[in-house]
Amino acid sequence: MAIKDLKARQGNVELVIDIVDVGQPREFEKFGKSGRVANAIAKDESGDIKLTLWNDDIDKIKPGDRVKISNGYVSEWQGELQLGTGKFGKLEIIGESEKAKEEMTKGPDEKEDKEIYKESEKRLKEIEEKPEEPESDSSSDFEEEDVKDE
Numbered sequence: 607m608a609i610k611d612l613k614a615r616q617g618n619v620e621l622v623i624d625i626v627d628v629g630q631p632r633e634f635e636k637f638g639k640s641g642r643v644a645n646a647i648a649k650d651e652s653g654d655i656k657l658t659l660w661n662d663d664i665d666k667i668k669p670g671d672r673v674k675i676s677n678g679y680v681s682e683w684q685g686e687l688q689l690g691t692g693k694f695g696k697l698e699i700i701g702e703s704e705k706a707k708e709e710m711t712k713g714p715d716e717k718e719d720k721e722i723y724k725e726s727e728k729r730l731k732e733i734e735e736k737p738e739e740p741e742s743d744s745s746s747d748f749e750e751e752d753v754k755d756e
Contacts, residue, residue, distance in 0.1 A: 610652035612680045612687055619678035619689065623648035623657070624703035625671045631664050648673070648689065658690035663697050672703040 607621045631644040644664045648657040658681075659667070667673060679692040691697050 608652040609648075609650050609655050612655065612689065614680055614682035614687060616680040617677075617692075619680060619695075620674075620676055621650065621678070622672065622674050622700065623650050623655075623689075625657070625667050625669055625673055626654070627669055628659070628664075628667060631659075645688075656686060656688045658688050659697075660691070663691065666697065667699060670702055671699050672701045674698050674700050 607619060609621070609623070612619065625646055625648055627647040629645045631642045633640060633642050635641075641661050642664055643661075644659045646657040646659055646667065648655055657675075675689065675691060675695065675697055677691070677695040678689055679695060681688050681690065
C-alpha cells in the first residue's frame with residue numbers, strides 16, 4: 607500500500623514510511639488520564655502524510671527512521687488526511703531511511719528557487735497587464751433606493 611492510495615476513514619492500513627520530521631509533543635488530559643500527542647511528517651515514494659503519534663510512540667521515532675505501520679487508521683482533520691495507529695495498530699522501526707536523512711539535511715536548491723520566482727513574476731505581470739473585463743450583470747444601472755413608491 608502507498609500513501610497516495612489512502613482514503614479517509616480507512617482501517618487496516620499496512621505500509622512502510624520514512625519519517626521526515628517530528629513535531630513537539632503536546633500534553634493533554636482526557637477522562638482523568640493524562641497523555642501526550644505529537645505530529646510527524648511521513649512519506650513514501652508516492653507522497654507524504656501527517657502521522658499522529660501517541661504517548662510512548664513519540665519517544666520511539668526520530669527523523670530519518672523507516673517505520674512500518676500495521677493495522678493503521680486514516681482519519682481526516684480540516685480536509686487533511688492523517689495516519690495513526692489507533693487503539694489496535696502497531697508502529698515499529700525497521701531501519702533508517704537514507705532518503706529522508708538526505709532530504710532533512712539538504713539546503714535549498716537556489717537554481718530551482720530562482721526559476722520558481724521568475725515564473726511567478728512572469729505570471730503576476732501577465733495578470734496585472736490583462737485588462738479587466740466588465741462583469742456581466744443582468745441588473746440595471748440604478749440602485750434599489752433610487753426607485754420610489756408613488
